[in-house]
Structure formats: C-alpha cells, structure tokens
Amino acid sequence: MARITAGVGSSHVPLLGVAADTGKDRDDYFAPIFNGFDWTREWIAQEKPDVVILVFNDHASAFDMKIVPTFAIGCGDRYKPADEGWGPRKVPEVEGHADLAWHIAQSLILDEFDMTIINEMDVDHGLTVPLTMMFGAPDAWPVKVVPLAVNVVTYPVPTGNRCWALGEAIARAVASFPEDLNVQIWGTGGMSHQLQGQRAGLINAEWDNRFLDAMVGDSDAARWIPHIEYLRETGSEGIEMVMWLIMRGALGPATRMLHRHYHVPCSNTAIGHIVLEPAT
Amino acid sequence: MTAVQPTADIHAYLAELEDIPGTRVFTAARARKGYWINQFAMSLMTPENRARFKADEDAYYAEWLLGEDAKAALRARDYNALLDLGGNIYFLAKLFSTDGFSFAQAVSTMTGMSFAEYQAMMLAGGRSAEGNRSIRENAAKGAK
Numbered sequence: 001m002a003r004i005t006a007g008v009g010s011s012h013v014p015l016l017g018v019a020a021d022t023g024k025d026r027d028d029y030f031a032p033i034f035n036g037f038d039w040t041r042e043w044i045a046q047e048k049p050d051v052v053i054l055v056f057n058d059h060a061s062a063f064d065m066k067i068v069p070t071f072a073i074g075c076g077d078r079y080k081p082a083d084e085g086w087g088p089r090k091v092p093e094v095e096g097h098a099d100l101a102w103h104i105a106q107s108l109i110l111d112e113f114d115m116t117i118i119n120e121m122d123v124d125h126g127l128t129v130p131l132t133m134m135f136g137a138p139d140a141w142p143v144k145v146v147p148l149a150v151n152v153v154t155y156p157v158p159t160g161n162r163c164w165a166l167g168e169a170i171a172r173a174v175a176s177f178p179e180d181l182n183v184q185i186w187g188t189g190g191m192s193h194q195l196q197g198q199r200a201g202l203i204n205a206e207w208d209n210r211f212l213d214a215m216v217g218d219s220d221a222a223r224w225i226p227h228i229e230y231l232r233e234t235g236s237e238g239i240e241m242v243m244w245l246i247m248r249g250a251l252g253p254a255t256r257m258l259h260r261h262y263h264v265p266c267s268n269t270a271i272g273h274i275v276l277e278p279a280t
Numbered sequence: 281m282t283a284v285q286p287t288a289d290i291h292a293y294l295a296e297l298e299d300i301p302g303t304r305v306f307t308a309a310r311a312r313k314g315y316w317i318n319q320f321a322m323s324l325m326t327p328e329n330r331a332r333f334k335a336d337e338d339a340y341y342a343e344w345l346l347g348e349d350a351k352a353a354l355r356a357r358d359y360n361a362l363l364d365l366g367g368n369i370y371f372l373a374k375l376f377s378t379d380g381f382s383f384a385q386a387v388s389t390m391t392g393m394s395f396a397e398y399q400a401m402m403l404a405g406g407r408s409a410e411g412n413r414s415i416r417e418n419a420a421k422g423a424k
C-alpha cells in the first residue's frame with residue numbers, strides 16, 4: 001500500500017528560482033538560505049520518495065480570474081513550467097502520477113471534499129521553486145508530483161481547519177492506494193511577507209517561529225488560527241501558511257521534527273522550512 | 281496563536297479585513313472591481329503580447345474594458361492606485377515583470393521608500409508588526 005512517510009513545509013519565493021538558475025545560490029546573499037537546505041537535500045536523496053503531493057498556490061499563472069477553484073488537484077501526466085512574465089524557468093517538466101492523483105481525487109470527493117480536477121496546467125514558481133530547493137538542478141526531477149493547488153489569493157481563502165481536515169482526508173486516500181509507494185507531502189508558501197501597499201516588507205520572525213514550533217508534536221492549535229491573525233501578524237501574503245496545515249494534517253495526530261531552518265530576508269520574505277515525519 | 285473557531289459571521293469577517301493599515305486584502309469586492317485590470321495583466325504572459333504592449337501601450341489598453349482611472353494608474357505604474365482599483369499584486373506582477381522590475385523593486389514603490397531604503401529595511405529584518413496590526417487599535421492609541 002502507498003504510505004505518507006514524511007512532510008516538508010517550505011517557502012517558495014520566486015527569487016530563489018532566479019538565484020539557482022543564474023548560479024548565485026551560494027553568494028553572500030543566498031548562501032544562508034541554500035545552506036539551510038543542504039541537510040534536506042541529503043536526506044531526500046536517501047529517502048527517495050516515489051511521489052510528492054505538492055501543495056502550492058498558483059500566482060495568477062494557470063488560473064486567472066475567470067475560474068478560482070478553492071482546492072484543485074492535478075491529475076495529468078505532465079506539467080510545463082509557466083511563463084510568469086519573464087519567460088518560463090529552464091527547469092525540467094514536472095511529471096505527474098495520474099493513477100495516484102485520480103485515486104486521491106475520487107477518494108476525496110467521496111470523503112466530501114469537492115475537488116476541482118485539473119488535466120492540463122502550467123506550474124509556476126509556487127511548485128517549481130520547492131523542487132529546486134529540494135533537488136537542485138537535475139536533468140529530470142527524481143520524483144513524480146501530484147500538484148494540489150489552493151486558492152490563497154481571492155478571499156475568503158479556505159480556513160485553517162478545512163486545510164487540516166483536507167490533509168487528514170489525503171492521508172486516508174493515500175493509504176487506500178494499492179501500489180506500494182513512498183509518498184511525501186509538502187506544504188509550501190510563506191513565511192511572513194507582505195507584497196502590497198504601504199505596509200509591504202512586514203516580517204514577524206517571532207510569530208513564524210511559533211508557527212514552526214506548532215508543526216511539531218501532537219498539538220493541533222495551528223488549525224484554529226483565524227485568517228485575520230495571519231494577516232495582522234505575518235503580512236497579507238503570510239496567509240499562504242494555511243497550505244502548510246494540509247501537510248501537517250496529512251501526517252496524523254503527532255509529528256517528529258527532523259530538520260528546521262529559518263532566515264530573513266529573501267527579497268520581501270522570511271524563509272522557513274521544516275522536515276517532519278509522522279510520530280507513531 | 282489563539283485557538284478560536286473560525287468566524288461564521290461573514291460581515292464581521294469582512295470588516296476585520298479592512299482594519300489592517302496600509303493593506304488592501306483581495307476581497308470579493310476588490311476582485312469584482314478590478315476584474316479587467318487583472319485580466320489585462322494576465323495577458324502579458326506571452327512574449328507576443330508583451331511585444332505588442334511595449335510597442336503601443338495605449339492601443340493595448342484600448343483592447344480591454346478599462347476605465348480612464350485604471351488606464352492612468354497603469355500608465356503611471358502607480359501600484360497603490362491599482363490596488364485601490366481592485367488590482368492584485370500577483371496579476372500586476374505580469375506588468376512589472378514586463379517592465380523588467382523585480383518583485384522587491386516593484387513592491388518598494390508602494391512604501392514611500394526608495395528601493396535602497398527598502399532593501400536596507402529588509403536586510404535589517406523587515407518591517408515590524410508593532411504598530412502595524414490594526415487601524416482601530418492605532419486610532420485608539422492616538423486618541424489617548
């Protein structure tokens with residue numbers, strides 16, 4: 001049977017993709033960020049997951065304002081990097097796992113999560129930057145990906161509680177997939193940042209670190225954080241952290257932390273990542 | 281982190297979103313108002329459209345259902361005005377990317393700081409949440 005063996009929470013700042021693609025990833029500015037992923041790259045090379053369920057948000061790339069799905073799952077065979085206004089990133093195409101994705105989609109719908117199904121889409125930095133951070137610059141990504149896109153742009157975005165519950169349902173769906181697969185789930189986005197208005201540049205390291213603390217152990221306090229708290233404390237784009245709760249929910253009642261890293265700044269944003277495994 | 285149930289009162293929820301200083305949360309009201317600004321910006325995701333836009337901005341704007349206020353704000357690259365008109369930063373990113381601006385450069389123009397000042401603030405740990413959480417709270421403090 002398929003099983004979720006680990007979860008990763010990670011920022012997905014587009015500038016990290018630019019840094020990696022232009023060979024600046026170990027310069028004075030970016031080294032403190034990329035060095036924080038060295039441990040994680042070694043770990044994942046050992047773990048060799050077959051599939052990553054990659055929770056991300058589309059930044060007005062695949063979806064425009066015509067259609068705004070709250071939760072959408074990619075059931076296609078492959079996804080091209082999106083042109084976000086400066087040409088597509090020159091990174092490998094992302095290979096899907098259509099069998100697992102369709103299984104999860106069907107299971108979730110019967111479990112009363114009314115998913116939108118995506119057969120074709122281009123994937124933007126929200127999905128490709130975490131792959132770069134975890135795997136560097138290989139000729140082909142060493143993992144298949146089930147993209148799970150969450151609306152965190154147009155309000156109301158889903159509640160933390162709903163995200164957590166979706167994660168729990170994803171874990172049930174994966175557990176009923178007959179093939180023996182090593183599956184990871186990644187929640188991406190955050191941490192504190194605000195990209196708009198006079199308050200842009202807001203960073204709240206103290207709050208971010210409390211959020212990282214809350215991912216570890218058997219507390220479910222984070223699922224009850226209201227939207228307004230993310231907005232006030234972590235900036236308007238800090239709301240992306242609700243996507244980490246899907247990852248956390250999928251890991252079950254308790255987690256153990258394997259690695260954690262935090263750095264300010266990257267461009268406008270606080271960078272954080274955490275590696276977790278279910279604690280049984 | 282406060283452990284509370286999410287609000288079921290849509291009016292109270294939306295009122296809170298308007299209580300954050302220097303911030304326009306992308307609510308349904310803004311999404312409706314700025315629909316064509318955002319759809320226009322999306323169109324700049326192909327090299328062909330970027331080339332046409334750069335060749336003649338006004339002719340390109342004329343293809344979209346944009347008001348004069350929106351066109352003026354777009355011409356001026358006045359991102360705060362565009363937010364007020366319902367623009368969203370992820371859509372507007374297509375415009376500043378077409379101009380060759382980075383996220384940080386474009387974002388700094390909304391803060392009243394120079395790019396150098398903004399970068400220095402970020403390197404020093406960013407803008408504090410202190411005093412930036414609530415319009416209501418700031419007004420109450422100011423009144424004391």
